[in-house]
Amino acid sequence: MKGRLRVSELFYSLQGESTRAGLPCAFIRLSGCNLRCSWCDSRYTWQESGTMMSMGGIMDWLAEYPGVMVEVTGGEPLLQEAVYPLLDTLSATGREILLETGGSLGIEQVPVEVGVILDVKCPGSGMAEKNRWQNLEILKERQGQGSRDEVKFVLATEEDFFWAVQVIRERQLLPLLPILFSPVTISLAPERLAVLILEEKLPVRLQLQLHTRLWPGRKRGV
Numbered sequence: 001m002k003g004r005l006r007v008s009e010l011f012y013s014l015q016g017e018s019t020r021a022g023l024p025c026a027f028i029r030l031s032g033c034n035l036r037c038s039w040c041d042s043r044y045t046w047q048e049s050g051t052m053m054s055m056g057g058i059m060d061w062l063a064e065y066p067g068v069m070v071e072v073t074g075g076e077p078l079l080q081e082a083v084y085p086l087l088d089t090l091s092a093t094g095r096e097i098l099l100e101t102g103g104s105l106g107i108e109q110v111p112v113e114v115g116v117i118l119d120v121k122c123p124g125s126g127m128a129e130k131n132r133w134q135n136l137e138i139l140k141e142r143q144g145q146g147s148r149d150e151v152k153f154v155l156a157t158e159e160d161f162f163w164a165v166q167v168i169r170e171r172q173l174l175p176l177l178p179i180l181f182s183p184v185t186i187s188l189a190p191e192r193l194a195v196l197i198l199e200e201k202l203p204v205r206l207q208l209q210l211h212t213r214l215w216p217g218r219k220r221g222v
């Protein structure tokens with residue numbers, strides 16, 4: 001197996017986000033990020049250098065959790081070229097594989113078998129100008145090929161909510177894709193977001209981070 005990757009952490013936990021929330025999942029969190037979201041909850045992925053690991057080393061660790069779903073995340077996992085052979089290797093295991101990306105880099109090379117969770121950065125993140133809008137069109141094409149991708153908006157404010165609604169309508173993301181609305185709870189109360197979603201009558205999914213409820217205060221490994 002070729003390729004080495006800079007890894008921030010490997011951990012086994014419950015999936016805390018997406019439509020797969022609640023399922024056991026092996027997480028491969030890669031180091032490095034090209035964005036600096038104002039509310040980033042995993043700064044250690046780009047503030048610390050991480051550890052170089054071989055593909056074989058990662059697969060050996062994964063073998064301890066046979067059959068479970070795998071998520072490759074970051075940081076920004078698509079920054080490392082060796083992520084593509086990793087995704088190919090993971091796909092060949094027959095497991096369900098997810099890739100979470102910040103949405104600023106192209107997803108063309110991600111195998112269609114891999115479920116992409118694509119962030120769309122809202123203005124409250126300070127990174128909205130980094131969105132690579134073409135990715136949304138690629139997600140639509142992938143859906144025609146049987147993909148199981150999702151789009152995630154992290155909302156820090158009510159202004160972010162209405163911005164996201166406009167994006168969804170203008171770019172015609174419904175009813176093609178599962179769309180997740182995840183509040184930054186210190187600045188947008190989940191209860192308020194629930195009311196906004198109901199008032200807007202949009203079939204988006206309110207997502208609360210399950211791991212922060214199960215393990216409050218734990219910053220890593222969940």
Ligand code: SF4
Pocket residue numbers: 033034035036037039040041042043045074075076102
């Ligand atoms: S893309 Fe993710 S890891 Fe990078 S700064 Fe934003 S929240 Fe943090």
